[in-house]
Amino acid sequence: MTDSPIQKLKDKSRKITNIQEASEILHWDQEVMMPEKGVEARQQQLSTLSGLSHQILVSDELKQILEKINPSKLDEGGKSSYREVKREHDRSSSIDQELIEEISSKSSQTLDKWKKARKEGKFEIVQEDLEELIELKREYANQINSEEEPYKVLFKDYEPYIEFENMQEVMEALRDELTDLFKKIKESGIRPENCFEKEASEERQLELNEDILDDLGYDWSRGRLDTSEHPFTVGNQHDARITTRFNTDDISKSILPTIHEFGHALYELGLPKEYYGLPAGSSRDLSIHESQSRLWENHVARSKEFWNHFTPKLQEIEAFENISVEQAWKSINRVKEENLIRVEADEVSYHLHIYLRYSLERKLINGEIEVEELPEKWDDKTEELFGLSPENDVEGVLQDIHWYQGSIGYFTTYSLGSVLSAQIYNALEDDIENLDEKINNGEFTELREWLKENIHSKGSLYKTEDLVKQATGENLNPDHFLDYIEDKYRNIYNL
Amino acid sequence: MTDSPIQKLKDKSRKITNIQEASEILHWDQEVMMPEKGVEARQQQLSTLSGLSHQILVSDELKQILEKINPSKLDEGGKSSYREVKREHDRSSSIDQELIEEISSKSSQTLDKWKKARKEGKFEIVQEDLEELIELKREYANQINSEEEPYKVLFKDYEPYIEFENMQEVMEALRDELTDLFKKIKESGIRPENCFEKEASEERQLELNEDILDDLGYDWSRGRLDTSEHPFTVGNQHDARITTRFNTDDISKSILPTIHEFGHALYELGLPKEYYGLPAGSSRDLSIHESQSRLWENHVARSKEFWNHFTPKLQEIEAFENISVEQAWKSINRVKEENLIRVEADEVSYHLHIYLRYSLERKLINGEIEVEELPEKWDDKTEELFGLSPENDVEGVLQDIHWYQGSIGYFTTYSLGSVLSAQIYNALEDDIENLDEKINNGEFTELREWLKENIHSKGSLYKTEDLVKQATGENLNPDHFLDYIEDKYRNIYNL
Numbered sequence: 001m002t003d004s005p006i007q008k009l010k011d012k013s014r015k016i017t018n019i020q021e022a023s024e025i026l027h028w029d030q031e032v033m034m035p036e037k038g039v040e041a042r043q044q045q046l047s048t049l050s051g052l053s054h055q056i057l058v059s060d061e062l063k064q065i066l067e068k069i070n071p072s073k074l075d076e077g078g079k080s081s082y083r084e085v086k087r088e089h090d091r092s093s094s095i096d097q098e099l100i101e102e103i104s105s106k107s108s109q110t111l112d113k114w115k116k117a118r119k120e121g122k123f124e125i126v127q128e129d130l131e132e133l134i135e136l137k138r139e140y141a142n143q144i145n146s147e148e149e150p151y152k153v154l155f156k157d158y159e160p161y162i163e164f165e166n167m168q169e170v171m172e173a174l175r176d177e178l179t180d181l182f183k184k185i186k187e188s189g190i191r192p193e194n195c196f197e198k199e200a201s202e203e204r205q206l207e208l209n210e211d212i213l214d215d216l217g218y219d220w221s222r223g224r225l226d227t228s229e230h231p232f233t234v235g236n237q238h239d240a241r242i243t244t245r246f247n248t249d250d251i252s253k254s255i256l257p258t259i260h261e262f263g264h265a266l267y268e269l270g271l272p273k274e275y276y277g278l279p280a281g282s283s284r285d286l287s288i289h290e291s292q293s294r295l296w297e298n299h300v301a302r303s304k305e306f307w308n309h310f311t312p313k314l315q316e317i318e319a320f321e322n323i324s325v326e327q328a329w330k331s332i333n334r335v336k337e338e339n340l341i342r343v344e345a346d347e348v349s350y351h352l353h354i355y356l357r358y359s360l361e362r363k364l365i366n367g368e369i370e371v372e373e374l375p376e377k378w379d380d381k382t383e384e385l386f387g388l389s390p391e392n393d394v395e396g397v398l399q400d401i402h403w404y405q406g407s408i409g410y411f412t413t414y415s416l417g418s419v420l421s422a423q424i425y426n427a428l429e430d431d432i433e434n435l436d437e438k439i440n441n442g443e444f445t446e447l448r449e450w451l452k453e454n455i456h457s458k459g460s461l462y463k464t465e466d467l468v469k470q471a472t473g474e475n476l477n478p479d480h481f482l483d484y485i486e487d488k489y490r491n492i493y494n495l
Numbered sequence: 496m497t498d499s500p501i502q503k504l505k506d507k508s509r510k511i512t513n514i515q516e517a518s519e520i521l522h523w524d525q526e527v528m529m530p531e532k533g534v535e536a537r538q539q540q541l542s543t544l545s546g547l548s549h550q551i552l553v554s555d556e557l558k559q560i561l562e563k564i565n566p567s568k569l570d571e572g573g574k575s576s577y578r579e580v581k582r583e584h585d586r587s588s589s590i591d592q593e594l595i596e597e598i599s600s601k602s603s604q605t606l607d608k609w610k611k612a613r614k615e616g617k618f619e620i621v622q623e624d625l626e627e628l629i630e631l632k633r634e635y636a637n638q639i640n641s642e643e644e645p646y647k648v649l650f651k652d653y654e655p656y657i658e659f660e661n662m663q664e665v666m667e668a669l670r671d672e673l674t675d676l677f678k679k680i681k682e683s684g685i686r687p688e689n690c691f692e693k694e695a696s697e698e699r700q701l702e703l704n705e706d707i708l709d710d711l712g713y714d715w716s717r718g719r720l721d722t723s724e725h726p727f728t729v730g731n732q733h734d735a736r737i738t739t740r741f742n743t744d745d746i747s748k749s750i751l752p753t754i755h756e757f758g759h760a761l762y763e764l765g766l767p768k769e770y771y772g773l774p775a776g777s778s779r780d781l782s783i784h785e786s787q788s789r790l791w792e793n794h795v796a797r798s799k800e801f802w803n804h805f806t807p808k809l810q811e812i813e814a815f816e817n818i819s820v821e822q823a824w825k826s827i828n829r830v831k832e833e834n835l836i837r838v839e840a841d842e843v844s845y846h847l848h849i850y851l852r853y854s855l856e857r858k859l860i861n862g863e864i865e866v867e868e869l870p871e872k873w874d875d876k877t878e879e880l881f882g883l884s885p886e887n888d889v890e891g892v893l894q895d896i897h898w899y900q901g902s903i904g905y906f907t908t909y910s911l912g913s914v915l916s917a918q919i920y921n922a923l924e925d926d927i928e929n930l931d932e933k934i935n936n937g938e939f940t941e942l943r944e945w946l947k948e949n950i951h952s953k954g955s956l957y958k959t960e961d962l963v964k965q966a967t968g969e970n971l972n973p974d975h976f977l978d979y980i981e982d983k984y985r986n987i988y989n990l
Contacts, residue, residue, distance in 0.1 A: 018543035022517055029520055037717045038734030041771055048513035052547055222532045239533030276536055
């Protein structure tokens with residue numbers, strides 16, 4: 001008996017997933033375990049694997065399988081397999097193999113130059129490579145769809161199922177409201193101290209982070225906690241691993257990343273096991289993933305209720321024995337009015353950082369500004385949005401890796417993640433009785449279960465906007481985030 | 496410009512290697528790092544990767560590339576690439592895809608049953624599955640070459656370039672000489688005590704093992720040391736990792752595995768970097784690999800000179816502060832006359848264990864004995880070779896994993912490894928001035944360099960027997976091993 005076309009399609013999907021999951025473990029190993037000189041062979045292994053999954057995706061064999069399928073006759077799982085595999089097949093097939101290789105090689109060159117440029121604080125070092133990379137990305141967008149705004153095409157790489165216009169509206173609403181809020185906070189004259197800047201050993205921090213993960217309900221039989229330069233999560237429903245880092249000067253800088261990554265891992269672990277390898281068993285795109293990490297980081301771990309529960313545990317560390325809930329809560333939420341670094345930003349200014357990058361990268365890829373103008377434009381925008389100016393390019397245009405590795409159109413997914421996390425949290429607060437009190441008591445079971453039922457277990461069965469609508473009853477809507485943020489900050493800063 | 500056929504062949508070789516190296520890291524991760532419930536997805540990933548490398552190996556594309564190559568016109572590196580890839584292509588292409596899948600699935604079933612059978616001490620539990628697996632392996636040998644003795648065909652899976660007749664002669668020489676030596680040792684009445692049976696914490700053992708690896712010259716920038724249930728090595732010239740285990744009852748049980756695995760890792764690390772992915776940059780087969788681990792384990796770490804150097808370090812651990820060189824050396828070499836377990840055997844009885852397995856598996860696969868007779872035949876052979884009888888099947892036919900995972904013809908490579916290590920050590924003793932004294936002083940540089948120059952750096956440029964001849968000036972010859980072993984044991988047991 002031969003397999004039906006949809007079975008064959010699912011087989012291909014599983015193969016592609018298995019190759020990608022293998023690559024993820026190789027990446028994890030590279031960041032966490034690999035001896036330093038392993039990098040050269042590892043790059044070759046990863047490049048072979050990515051070539052193989054690409055080959056399956058653009059193969060004539062897959063094309064013919066897709067042509068034989070009538071999606072209207074499929075069940076829900078079949079439909080999602082067809083939709084996602086076809087989308088990726090169509091997109092990948094429209095790009096010349098040569099261009100893919102050029103982008104890959106130019107990206108890694110540009111990345112190397114960026115590292116050098118950051119070290120020496122000179123944008124000029126990377127400028128020419130970045131120009132060539134942007135040119136290649138324009139051509140990439142052009143090959144996919146020459147009729148559409150290039151930036152819009154690139155955005156779809158990260159968010160195929162969020163309307164570009166919705167994203168725009170969200171970004172503009174955030175800019176308008178948060179510029180204003182940020183200004184008011186600065187003018188309030190209130191400056192909560194940071195009570196987390198006290199020494200704790202790495203061993204003690206590790207213990208604390210493990211306690212937190214126990215508390216939140218991390219399944220250690222399907223995960224592990226390690227350290228790496230930048231915290232990240234890899235995995236799937238069978239094995240989702242977290243990394244964090246320890247900061248002996250400020251313990252919140254290891255607590256928050258751990259909880260953030262927990263949110264990512266919990267999403268992966270909540271995907272249906274029986275659909276491993278298929279879209280129905282795979283996470284939705286970046287914004288939804290980020291909504292899960294930020295829900296735990298911001299809505300849980302930055303709430304007063306969480307600190308009611310957690311402060312006594314922190315007090316067990318000698319340096320923190322006199323910390324109060326109020327101090328901790330204000331510290332973790334304080335606005336850093338002089339900060340120019342995105343990854344260290346608070347919840348208010350964070351989205352101004354994103355807006356800055358979004359507005360510049362959009363003009364850049366659409367040809368409205370040139371690479372050489374970037375440092376100046378960056379500084380202008382910083383002045384406009386924050387009323388501050390960077391001291392140098394390391395604090396400015398060189399601070400983030402994204403552009404220099406060819407990721408254009410990625411940044412907005414961070415803000416969309418925050419917006420979605422607030423929208424989802426708002427919906428689940430309606431469903432879970434006395435959630436605040438449960439968090440006060442360190443009871444997270446119902447929260448985890450709601451997320452699993454309404455988000456995690458759906459995998460990629462539905463398009464992003466449909467998933468959001470099913471879970472929250474409405475379309476992508478920035479109001480919940482803006483209400484949440486204004487409410488919190490009005491309270492802290494007496495606005 | 497299109498690539499020449501040999502360039503295309505090398506490209507395929509690099510792809511296959513990269514997939515296999517990726518699989519090796521996934522295996523390592525599974526044994527050392529993976530959370531327990533990751534196993535299901537990991538199996539799928541590994542099976543996808545092994546399917547992909549098999550597909551490349553048996554592809555028409557590769558067949559056509561091979562047909563276009565005239566090997567007489569190639570340089571040495573090209574010749575080895577052609578020879579090794581063609582051999583693997585021919586062999587793999589001769590087997591039905593269906594049979595490969597049947598063997599893979601039956602092996603993993605049999606393995607599960609074996610675990611159960613061991614636990615309950617009942618061979619009957621696994622008997623039927625083993626019968627079916629043996630039948631499938633017979634068919635496998637038949638598809639590759641129906642004219643040849645099945646056992647000979649299977650042996651070539653592990654040792655394509657060692658003459659079957661040479662292996663036979665070696666095994667018979669070992670049986671004859673060592674049965675006799677073992678008997679004399681038993682009759683000598685001398686029983687050195689085991690001075691290693693003293694408590695040392697795992698932390699202290701780890702420290703000691705790291706010290707040993709520093710001492711021997713392990714390159715930590717291309718390696719790491721971890722623990723796993725069974726010690727093993729994975730890797731290549733860029734990244735070769737060791738695992739060991741700690742035994743708090745007997746410290747020699749962690750020292751020796753570490754040094755054994757160091758020998759494997761040093762081989763990988765000595766392969767030429769510029770040929771990564773090609774036969775010229777890949778290790779030769781199992782016997783040569785084992786010769787490298789056993790050279791360090793037996794000829795170095797079981798020598799009096801090594802203990803002259805190392806005993807003071809061991810004395811730094813409180814429990815061992817009164818140990819003498821003589822005690823340590825005799826302990827590490829003592830014959831365990833009542834031992835029935837291969838992996839715990841000394842250098843004398845070890846090869847009797849191998850001979851037992853070799854003689855049974857050969858008859859088994861050739862159809863001269865039946866699976867159901869195995870336990871009885873095992874016990875008879877044990878009586879014949881050791882003058883002992885197993886108390887149960889766990890001490891007998893169920894003790895090793897090999898047959899139950901379909902590895903028939905593998906065991907003799909262990910003995911060949913020992914024989915080769917003695918032959919190689921004999922050759923390098925002629926070249927390195929005052930080697931004994933250097934080991935007394937913990938100087939291993941020249942030893943490492945000799946091995947790199949004469950074995951490691953050759954990769955698979957030459958066939959095994961040619962490599963051996965170039966390095967030692969003669970063909971595979973068991974006399975060096977027998978001289979070494981008789982010399983050592985005559986000394987210890989006053990024979």
